[in-house]
Amino acid sequence: MATITDVRLNVQKGGPGGSNSRRNVTVSYEVCFNRCELLDGTVFVERIDLKGDDPIFDDQQAVLSNGLCIKATEQCIKRKITRGVSRSTLDEDGDTVIFGIPINEDQDELYAKITLTPFTPHGDEAKSNVVRGSWGALGSD
Template identity: 45%
Template structure:
């Protein structure tokens, strides 16, 4: 199975209430996955770390990647609004701002792609097609 390692998140000020988010990571494929030309869905998200459950903040990438021999190093950089990263909103009491520190981390998930069939239905046409028509 493909493995993801060396995941590192960096967040830098980009001005105008935005941040430059950079996530680097390494994906390593098995020899059999490379030989088969296996395809994976690569889902990269930012999440807020909280005590009960972690919040999904934003999806940075959701696409396909094909296995190849060995490992590949990946880097994603996106400009993100600070309001998106503000996963623990600050408290304002009588004009006093009490800052709540935000804890953000990146998650990289690889899911083996499995082709599925699809079907769709048209609209319904109502008419008399028999002798009554």
């Protein structure tokens, strides 16, 4: 299986306030492939999730990448992805607000989870429109 190393998450700080304003979220990593993957020409599908780090259950905050195909190469590949994410999405541990007044700021803890899944081809099917006619013994079409 591909080896993912040197995973880094960076979230832009500062800038305009308000829950609708956005911050640049950057994830970088390096992926290296083994000999069998190289010989096979294996293609992997990348998914990068932004998750909230919590004691019991890590919440899904955003999907930063989903569906990009990466082909195994002899050289390791360095990837860097930057997406704009709203502050309200980054606020995974909401602050305490009473009667509309914020009284306690809760620190948010985020991490990136990278998954590379070997691509598996699958087919597709579709139907055409329905054409009506009379092609039988009594028909004229």
